[in-house]
Amino acid sequence: MAIAGVVVSAIVAGIxxxxxxxxxxxxxxxxxxxxxxxxxxxxxxxxxxxFASSSQMQFQSAMGIVPLGxxxxxxxxxxxxxxxxxxxxxxxxxxxxxxxxxxxLFIWAFAAVISMVVFGHLIAQGINPFYLGFAAxxxxxFVGFIATTRHIPTxxxxxxxxxxxxxxxxxxxxxxxxxxxxxxxLGNPLASGVMSIFPAIFTTSMVALWxxxxxxVPAGAIGPMMFGSQxxxxxxxxxxxxxxxxxxxxxxSISSLGAWIFSVLIINVxxxxxxxxxxxxxxxx
Numbered sequence: 290m291a292i293a294g295v296v297v298s299a300i301v302a303g304i305x306x307x308x309x310x311x312x313x314x315x316x317x318x319x320x321x322x323x324x325x326x327x328x329x330x331x332x333x334x335x336x337x338x339x340f341a342s343s344s345q346m347q348f349q350s351a352m353g354i355v356p357l358g359x360x361x362x363x364x365x366x367x368x369x370x371x372x373x374x375x376x377x378x379x380x381x382x383x384x385x386x387x388x389x390x391x392x393x394l395f396i397w398a399f400a401a402v403i404s405m406v407v408f409g410h411l412i413a414q415g416i417n418p419f420y421l422g423f424a425a426x427x428x429x430x431f432v433g434f435i436a437t438t439r440h441i442p443t444x445x446x447x448x449x450x451x452x453x454x455x456x457x458x459x460x461x462x463x464x465x466x467x468x469x470x471x472x473x474x475l476g477n478p479l480a481s482g483v484m485s486i487f488p489a490i491f492t493t494s495m496v497a498l499w500x501x502x503x504x505x506v507p508a509g510a511i512g513p514m515m516f517g518s519q520x521x522x523x524x525x526x527x528x529x530x531x532x533x534x535x536x537x538x539x540x541x542s543i544s545s546l547g548a549w550i551f552s553v554l555i556i557n558v559x560x561x562x563x564x565x566x567x568x569x570x571x572x573x574x
Contacts, residue, residue, distance in 0.1 A: 297333045303459030305329035323561040326517035327553050328524040345533045352529030353418025356425035356522035363515040365488045368393040426522045433516030520556035
């Protein structure tokens with residue numbers, strides 16, 4: 290993958306990380322969590338992987354594993370609900386946050402390695418990667434639905450965040466995604482697909498929100514983010530189908546825009562409306 294692709298992906302990741310945390314802080318976990326998970330870093334990453342792939346099958350394998358990676362990311366977010374209560378409250382705040390971050394990332398990495406091995410084995414057996422991808426998408430939607438069945442308060446942030454803090458959030462996510470996309474250029478399509486959705490933005494968002502707003506704000510956003518982020522899976526599958534039949538710069542651009550709009554409308558907007566309606570009913574009751 291060209292250096293330009295890495296730079297663009299890093300810049301988009303930085304902007305996305307800032308927007309995600311700002312959205313959650315200003316609009317709360319429900320609105321911000323869902324609407325902030327629209328496809329972002331996957332857009333330049335998919336384009337970069339397409340031009341770096343040596344064959345259509347290699348590209349589609351990379352896009353096919355993205356939904357599996359999003360399940361891993363959903364699990365990663367859920368860990369931010371179950372790991373914090375396990376870490377003693379008596380520990381220093383910084384140490385406790387570092388431990389939570391390292392544990393969640395370690396579990397994600399371990400699961401990602403296992404997933405790549407299993408996925409690669411299934412593809413070697415002749416199973417179409419898109420079949421696996423669509424199956425993973427439906428599993429991801431089910432997991433997101435289950436994660437939002439129990440009402441979790443979704444408060445807005447109360448503390449004002451400075452420009453320097455926002456910049457550091459974006460810089461951290463840019464560095465993480467830049468390295469991830471660079472690693473994806475080394476030729477392994479499965480690694481490319483997984484690394485394209487490395488939870489850099491989720492990690493920086495959770496850490497930044499913990500530091501600036503406390504534990505309640507990011508905790509309330511976890512379920513909506515798990516559900517809404519499945520639009521990334523749908524986006525990857527759509528471009529995986531469209532790019533091979535629109536192999537021109539204009540065709541790739543149109544396909545990317547169309548896939549983005551479709552996935553946002555089908556997943557993000559629908560999930561937002563569902564969760565908003567659910568909250569309204571609970572308030573009436």
